[in-house]
Amino acid sequence: xxxxxxxxxxxxxxxKLYDWNPAILKAFANSDVELVVGIGNGFVAxxxxxxxxxxxxxxxxxxxxxxxxxxxxSVGNEVYTGDDAALKANLVPAMRSIHTALVxxxxxxxxxxxxxxxxxxxxxxxxxxxxxxxxxxx
Numbered sequence: 001x002x003x004x005x006x007x008x009x010x011x012x013x014x015x016k017l018y019d020w021n022p023a024i025l026k027a028f029a030n031s032d033v034e035l036v037v038g039i040g041n042g043f044v045a046x047x048x049x050x051x052x053x054x055x056x057x058x059x060x061x062x063x064x065x066x067x068x069x070x071x072x073x074s075v076g077n078e079v080y081t082g083d084d085a086a087l088k089a090n091l092v093p094a095m096r097s098i099h100t101a102l103v104x105x106x107x108x109x110x111x112x113x114x115x116x117x118x119x120x121x122x123x124x125x126x127x128x129x130x131x132x133x134x135x136x137x138x
Contacts, residue, residue, distance in 0.1 A: 004031070019037075038077065044087060099113055
């Protein structure tokens with residue numbers, strides 16, 4: 001709660017959380033801070049099922065939406081730079097299931113879905129117009 005108060009005092013308007021801790025979601029209630037909630041690599045496989053994703057959103061996020069501005073989910077973290085083939089295969093299906101859950105709850109226009117990658121997934125990053133994903137990773 002103290003960190004949330006500090007960020008509000010500093011007029012920070014966007015924060016990425018690496019977890020969906022209820023106490024943290026409550027701490028940002030009634031603030032103008034927009035939150036991107038991280039979904040860790042360990043939860044990706046369990047959210048591949050649409051019903052599981054719907055249950056997760058309904059239980060862990062929806063109760064806070066009336067007062068807390070959750071504007072995005074970051075599913076997994078640097079998945080394609082690791083050696084976990086199952087995690088890589090599960091990422092997109094989990095993202096699709098979460099999106100389907102958001103659509104069914106009418107939240108898809110308010111909450112966007114993304115995933116974080118390191119720059120090592122690119123063959124080139126400079127200049128930005130020359131950026132391209134490494135085909136060996138994808």
